[in-house]
Amino acid sequence: MASLTGHISIIVLVLLFGGSKANPAAPSHSQLDVNRKKPLQTFRPYNIAHRGSNGELPEETAAAYLRAIEEGADFIETDILASKDGHLICFHDVTLDGTTDVANRTEFAHRKRTYEVQGAKVTGWFVVDFTLKELKSLRVKQRFSFRDQRYNGKYQIITFEEYILIALYADRIVGIYPEIKNPVFINQHVKWSNGKKFEDKFVETLLRYGYKGAYMSEDWLRQPLFIQSFAPTSLIYVSNMTNSPKVFLIDDTETPTQDTNQSYYEITSNAYLAFIRNYVIGIGPWKDTIVPPKDNYLGQPTDLVARAHAHNLQVHPYTFRNENSYLHFNFHQDPYVEYGYWLNEIGVDGLFTDFTGSLHKYQEWTKPYPKKQKKAEALLHEIANMLKNDGY
Template sequence: MTDWFVVDFTLEELKLLGVNQRFSFRDQQYNGKFPIITFEEYISIAQDAKRVVGIYPEIKNPVFINQQVKWSDGKKFEDKFVEILKKYGYKGSYGSKEWLKQRAFIQSFAPGSLTYVANLTDLPKVFLIDDVTIRTEDTNQQTYYELTSGSYLDFIKNYVIGIGPWKDTVVTTKNNYLDEVTDLVAKAHACGLQVHPYTFRNENSFLHYDFHQDPYVEYDYWINKIGVDGLFTDFTGSLHNFQEKTSPLS
């Protein structure tokens, strides 16, 4: 593919760009008013908060980045990524005292990248899944994985604490209605893996008819009926409100 990519520009040049809202039906009034932020600036937003705010950064397109960028010290994109996390104190396995102080998950669609990172940090990692029938991005090899097979999940569980599947791979849809619940969650849980599906959005165009245009009904379905362990959402405030209202302690 021929195009302009982030790696074709310096940070100074990228800072000249203004961020735009990609969905036309969302608020457009801030288009062009704010620059792209760096990973470290993103981290500072979380660390400047008055409470513990976790981060969930993605190692984005590591195969492409490592092909296009050659660091002078011979390190890889993943090395640089983990160095920044360590610089700001992110460490510890899931649920440990160290991790609870500054919570972070690492996510990626590339299993080879996650297995590489597993040797650099014990922070919890989540393997993202788009469509179980498509080729998996991998820094070591290009191959087809039977992502729903017990054998593959048995392999990946040695490196990650969970999977982050596209939600239509968990519950299929038909004519904008929910259709069949697959066995992906059951198989993942049987392997001791968490399941964090994506992406949940409040807009009617993203809500299946079963939820009657109510995102809280959707959250309830996925958390309490499907039994997922986490969610990727564009509307964190809505999910937080749902959790507060439905918590046994509220």
């Protein structure tokens, strides 16, 4: 793991090894020195590190994000929830059971609760019943039993601000891609002063750290950001506070929107795409709704990508994973074949992947940075001339 910290500042090292308990102040321009950093690539689809490089390391941890940056991610993606005392944290589930050691912590045994979440009764230890200090005392584990378990118990939950600092202190420009997660549930259970909502605190944090500007603006290129959510009302609400680009996430065909109770077919209609484009720059659908499979073989692609592009919306599908259990038979257990299909045949604008390094390698092989491409072409031309001169 030592290579993860080669070009990261002391503040991120502190975060990685769990020594920070306070939220540090926003970094100054001189600290970031963005003018000297390698810029974000914008000539090929985005490599979006889904919860960090979580195929290798426990999700949503500093280590997973650092690994993703090291492996070539364009954006590091995270889910934002809130603690009992109103701190924003990076965590996917509203319950702590699946990816922490909370069930083994006897001091928290009495905290188990049952709440309604998106219309269903859920029992477990909920993020909203724990203070930030208590959450920091937990240790994170790998979600899937078939992935590497060696790093279980080594890392802690990080805050939204700590996640931002990991991106800002990287040795190149790395974008962030935070999700306003379960806003209906969070606003029901966490209250802030002055009538503030979860979405208000979310945007205030981004603005405090300098994230602003429309897509491809100078400000955006200095600190790239996509704001995402499954809740269209949240995206519309935050549009009044920031012009940073937003992406509307779309669940499977059976799941209605959590805030407006709209069906998949309604929110993917031409009329709705025409409406939501006033607030978002793209959509993030589950990939199996774009190309529905049958018996683990790909079916006929829908026209969703073409229709989204016709409305000038980007398409960033989720989630791409290397394991055979997630690869349709058409790809012959080869994730690179899957990447090729989605990038070249379906023509998406970015991919959420658990294995950032794999996607980066594929893109470097097939569409390298222009300078590398020119060098490769020059070398091939030189070799051809040498062979020609030698009589071949």
